[in-house]
Amino acid sequence: MSEQRTIALLSGGIDSATAACIAMEAGQKVIGLSFDYGQRHLKELRAAEVIAKELSLEDHLTIKVDLSSWGGSSLTDKSQIIPTNGVQKNNIPNTYVPGRNTIFIAIGLSLAEARGANQIALGINAMDYSGYPDCRPDYLEAYQDLANLSCKIGREGKGIKLWAPLIDWEKTKIFKEALRLKIPIEKTWSCYQGDIKPCGKCDSCRIRDTALKEIGRQDLCSSNI
Numbered sequence: 001m002s003e004q005r006t007i008a009l010l011s012g013g014i015d016s017a018t019a020a021c022i023a024m025e026a027g028q029k030v031i032g033l034s035f036d037y038g039q040r041h042l043k044e045l046r047a048a049e050v051i052a053k054e055l056s057l058e059d060h061l062t063i064k065v066d067l068s069s070w071g072g073s074s075l076t077d078k079s080q081i082i083p084t085n086g087v088q089k090n091n092i093p094n095t096y097v098p099g100r101n102t103i104f105i106a107i108g109l110s111l112a113e114a115r116g117a118n119q120i121a122l123g124i125n126a127m128d129y130s131g132y133p134d135c136r137p138d139y140l141e142a143y144q145d146l147a148n149l150s151c152k153i154g155r156e157g158k159g160i161k162l163w164a165p166l167i168d169w170e171k172t173k174i175f176k177e178a179l180r181l182k183i184p185i186e187k188t189w190s191c192y193q194g195d196i197k198p199c200g201k202c203d204s205c206r207i208r209d210t211a212l213k214e215i216g217r218q219d220l221c222s223s224n225i
Contacts, residue, residue: 012047038068
């Protein structure tokens, strides 16, 4: 039987690290793929490098795709203010980056086909995030159809799977799984701000800290990183 290989889109955050570890536990060789897309929180890339080493990934690549050239998001345009009032239901915040996952997955598919990988691990989560359109199940299902049509192996009936194991998980479940897998949570980065320490106020920090408090791990909250 040929060796199974996964391309893990590795952001430096807890979700992508957990998805990568689940793949490894299932016997997959994992290649990490990160993106320098002009984000203000470049610290997440340093975190991704650390996580890749901690998990002993087969390889880790960082690709530059400068989405800040045209902005459209508070993560890529510093003239916009990152919201700190908490997640607002039925409202897509300005932290949404137009086309980000569509571009990242497309590059991941290219790498997967070139390296002989059978799946792409995505840390996207639809349950407790900000309603981003490219983190939803219907988006992933439609993209899977396109992925099967867009590459040679897909046309041969051996398409690359877009695998999002955490898509319907609560954040508390993700952290519990990360602890079970012995992921160094304190070395991951979630904050949208580009400061030395997490702000503790942006949506991502709030979601992370709320979940950690719920499972009794206040020691891993933003204020303690």
